[in-house]
Amino acid sequence: MSLRHFLELRDYSATELTEMLALSEELKQAAKNNTLARLLEGKTAALLFEKPSSRTRVSFQVALAQLGATGIYLRQEDIGGLGQREPIKDLMRVLNGYVDVVIARVFKHASLVEMARFAAMPVINALSDKTHPCQAMADVLTIQEHCGRLEGLTVAYIGDGNNVAVSLAVACARFGMKLRIASPPGYEAPAFLFDWLAQEGLNSQVIQLHDPRAAVEGAHVVYTDTWVSMGQEAEKQQRLQVFSGYQVNAELLAEARPEVKVMHCLPAYRGLEITDEVIETHAKVIFDQAENRLHFQRGLLAYLLR
Numbered sequence: 001m002s003l004r005h006f007l008e009l010r011d012y013s014a015t016e017l018t019e020m021l022a023l024s025e026e027l028k029q030a031a032k033n034n035t036l037a038r039l040l041e042g043k044t045a046a047l048l049f050e051k052p053s054s055r056t057r058v059s060f061q062v063a064l065a066q067l068g069a070t071g072i073y074l075r076q077e078d079i080g081g082l083g084q085r086e087p088i089k090d091l092m093r094v095l096n097g098y099v100d101v102v103i104a105r106v107f108k109h110a111s112l113v114e115m116a117r118f119a120a121m122p123v124i125n126a127l128s129d130k131t132h133p134c135q136a137m138a139d140v141l142t143i144q145e146h147c148g149r150l151e152g153l154t155v156a157y158i159g160d161g162n163n164v165a166v167s168l169a170v171a172c173a174r175f176g177m178k179l180r181i182a183s184p185p186g187y188e189a190p191a192f193l194f195d196w197l198a199q200e201g202l203n204s205q206v207i208q209l210h211d212p213r214a215a216v217e218g219a220h221v222v223y224t225d226t227w228v229s230m231g232q233e234a235e236k237q238q239r240l241q242v243f244s245g246y247q248v249n250a251e252l253l254a255e256a257r258p259e260v261k262v263m264h265c266l267p268a269y270r271g272l273e274i275t276d277e278v279i280e281t282h283a284k285v286i287f288d289q290a291e292n293r294l295h296f297q298r299g300l301l302a303y304l305l306r
Contacts, residue, residue, distance in 0.1 A: 003120075003121070003122060004122060004304060005116040005119070005122055005123045005124070006122065006123070006124045006125060006133060006134075006300060006304065007109075007112050007113070007116060007123065007125045007128075007131070007133070008125070008130075008131050008133060008167075008170070009131070009133045009136060009137070009167055009170040009171055009174065010170050010196055010200075012174075013174075014174045014175065017137070017140075017171070017174055017175070018175075019303070020137065020296075020299055020300060020303050021137065021140060021141060021144070021296075021299070023299040023302055023303050024137075024141060024295050024296045024298065024299025024300070025141070025295075025299075026299075027295070027298050027299050027302060028292075028295040028298075028299075031066060031295070031298070036066055036067075038066075038067060038068030039067050039068065039302050039306045040064070040067040040068050040069040040100075040301060040302065040305055040306060041067075041068035041069070042068070042069075043064075043067075043068070043069040043070070043100040043101070043305055044069065044070045044071075044072065044098070044099045044100055045060075045064050045069055045070070045071045045072065045099055045100065045101045045102070045103055045301075046072050046074055046095055046098070046099045046101075046102045046103070047060060047061065047071050047072065047073045047074060047103045047105075047126075048074045048079065048082070048102055048103070048104045048105070048106075049073065049074065049075060049076075049104075049105040049126070050076055050082050050104075050105060050106045050107050050111075051105050051106070051107060051127065051231075052075075053105060053126075053127075054267075055266065055290055055293055056105055056126050056127065056134075056293070057073065059293040059294040059297055060103050060126065060297055061073070062294055063294055063297045063298035063301055064301065066298060067298060067301060067302060069100075069301070069305075071103075072099070079091065082106065082111055083111060083114075088111060088114045088115055088118070089114065089117070089118040091115075092114075092115050092118040092119050093118055095119075095121075096118075096119065096120040096121065099121060100121050100305060101121050101122045101123075101124065101301070101304065101305060102115060102119060102121060102122070102123045102124070103124045103126050104123060104124065104125065104126055105126040105127045105128075106127070106128050106129075107128075107129060107231065108128065108129055109125075109128035109129055109130035109131065111128070112125055112128050122304045122305065124300065124301075124304070127163065128163065129163060130163055130166065131163050131166050131167045131170075132163045132164050132166075132167045132265075133167045133170075134293065134296060134297055134300065135164055135167060135168075135265050135293065136164070136167035136168045136170065136171040137171065137296045137300070138289060138292040138293045138295070138296040138297075139168060139171065139223070139263060139265070139289060139292075140171050140175055141292045141295065141296050142263065142285065142288055142289040142292050143155070143177075143221055143261070143263075145288065145292075146261050146285050146288070147220055147221070147261065150175040150176060150177055151175070151176035151177070152176060152177070153177045153178070153220045153221065154177070154178045154179075154180070154218060154219045154220050154221075155168070155172055155177055155178070155179045155180070155219060155220065155221040155222075155223060156179075156180045156182065156212075156215040156216045156219040156221070156222045156223065156256070157169075157179060157180070157181045157182070157215070157223045157224070157225075158182050158212045158215060158216070158222065158223070158224045158246050158248055158252070158273075159182075159183065159224050159225050159226075159227060159243065159246055159273055160183060160187050160225065160227060160229070160239075160243070161181055161183045161187055161188045161189030161190065161208070162225065162229060164225045164265055165181055165183075165189050165225070166189060166190065166193050168223065169181065169189060169193055169197075169205075169206045170193070170196075172205060172206065173197060173200070173202040173205040173206055176205075177205070178204075178205055178206070178207075179205065179206045179207075180206075180207055180209055180214070180215040180216075180219070181206065181207070181208050181209065181215065182209045182210060182211060182212040182214070182215035182216075182246065183208070183209075183210065183246075184210065184242045184243060184245075184246065185210060186242075187242065187243075188208050189206075189208055193206070194206070194208070212245070212246050212252060213252065213255050216252055216253065216255045216256045217255045217256070218255075218256065218257060219255075219256045219257065219260060220256075220257055220259075220260065220261065221260065221261045221262075221263060222248060222252075222253060222256055222260055222261075222262050222263070223262075223263040223264070223265075224246075224248045224262075224263075224264055224273045224274050225264065225265055225273065226267065226268070226269055226272075226273055227239050227240065227243040227246075227269070227272060227273050228240070228269075240272065243272075243273070246273070247272070247273060247274065247275065248262065248273065248274045248275070248278055249274070249275045249277070249278060250275070250277060250278065253278065261282065261285045262274075262278055262279075262281075262282035262285060262286065263282075263285060263286060263289050264279065264286050264289070265289070266286070266289075266290055268286075
């Protein structure tokens with residue numbers, strides 16, 4: 001396979017994403033059955049994290065270890081700040097001689113684009129301010145497992161039209177699901193998402209609303225995320241006020257299907273974007289969703305490197 005980066009889901013066709021999903025499912029079953037092969041024996045990955053993490057770091061490092069690869073974790077302090085001590089293009093030229101893949105969790109998506117431009121190995125987006133493709137694919141895997149299908153489902157996303165919402169929207173469109181995003185005015189999903197959907201003829205797959213009840217009505221899946229993401233701490237009080245009517249609670253879920261599945265990409269702030277009651281009622285799905293970060297990312301690494 002020719003060199004491919006994994007920066008945005010829209011760079012891949014529905015067929016290619018389906019292949020990734022199928023490989024992730026295959027390797028998940030192999031791991032559960034203790035028959036997982038060390039497909040990436042001798043490979044080395046640089047985990048370059050501007051933003052700290054728990055799920056992202058652990059899931060990638062476990063996936064690499066299970067596949068026989070070595071993961072080297074690089075913090076801001078280790079590189080002197082991405083693009084600060086030395087240009088990104090110089091850092092990537094150095095890493096080209098050391099590692100087989102770069103897994104990057106960054107503040108600015110432009111940094112990923114610059115990394116990919118000078119990389120001789122795949123660059124994986126482990127989160128940027130624009131998109132979060134690994135999360136969205138783990139979400140798709142979870143929906144498929146818990147709903148038994150993807151095509152024709154309706155998903156409601158309640159909250160900030162952020163990087164998670166963008167990647168979830170692209171995933172839903174690619175896999176034949178409809179997504180309704182409900183956000184407060186001024187916090188909608190970005191225009192570039194809808195421009196891309198229009199270019200692909202997928203306008204009808206994703207709609208932006210302001211009323212969370214309208215978004216949730218008849219939904220198979222209801223999804224939420226934190227109202228205050230890392231780096232937005234200065235806006236916390238304003239955001240808590242603006243988003244106060246967007247909590248996923250029992251009253252809101254009464255508008256959805258009786259068998260509705262609730263999802264959250266975590267960490268969850270119980271009592272804010274979602275109630276403790278709802279999390280505990282839907283804990284099986286939410287924590288399967290977290291575990292599936294490992295299973296999708298294992299499949300992605302094998303897809304890109306083997």
